[in-house]
Amino acid sequence: RKEVEQDPGPFNVPEGATVAFNCTYSNSASQSFFWYRQDCRKEPKLLMSVYSSGNEDGRFTAQLNRASQYISLLIRDSKLSDSATYLCVVSEIPGGYNKLIFGAGTRLAVHP
């Protein structure tokens, strides 16, 4: 079983749609959680950290369920520029001060 599992997609949605991605992790000792975004043939970039109480950054909302070992990312009012691969990332150390374990990513394609 992979340490971090994601639905690979692709999710094909029209502009303005709301889309949700899910991620599960196997290590119950995981302490820190992140979503990264990776554009085609580019390096991953941090989208947002995920906090226990859930957190929002503009159109993006992240949720964490430690009991179910489950992380989600919700994107509201999708834009064409949101098309990318979204990587779920976990770390065993609070703050992610060691290696980060990446999921395989969920591909999002937003169309006009």
Add this chain to the structure above:
Amino acid sequence: DTGVSQDPRHKITKRGQNVTFRCDPISEHNRLYWYRQTLGQGPEFLTYFQNEAQLEKSRLLSDRFSAERPKGSFSTLEIQRTEQGDSAMYLCASRGRVHSGANVLTFGAGSRLTVL
């Protein structure tokens, strides 16, 4: 350019040859990571340095792979006797000290290796 720099960006080599990649992290970052990414997969952790000390190595890092960070600044990743399965994007990332405000893991653009 104040980001993470990797060189070369692309390398094509024949099976059995040795290759070396270089990473120059953001100057004030003391922690440096190497990851490998193949098509359709997320980055896989290879190794981690804090300053010049290599603190963690993945089981993916076979004895053909070696990484160094001799002065705690730039790092090199060498692959000896390359195999076709080594074809991948090799990503370097760096981050600053804990509580420094520079703790975001920042990736370089990667070095793409093709082994023929």
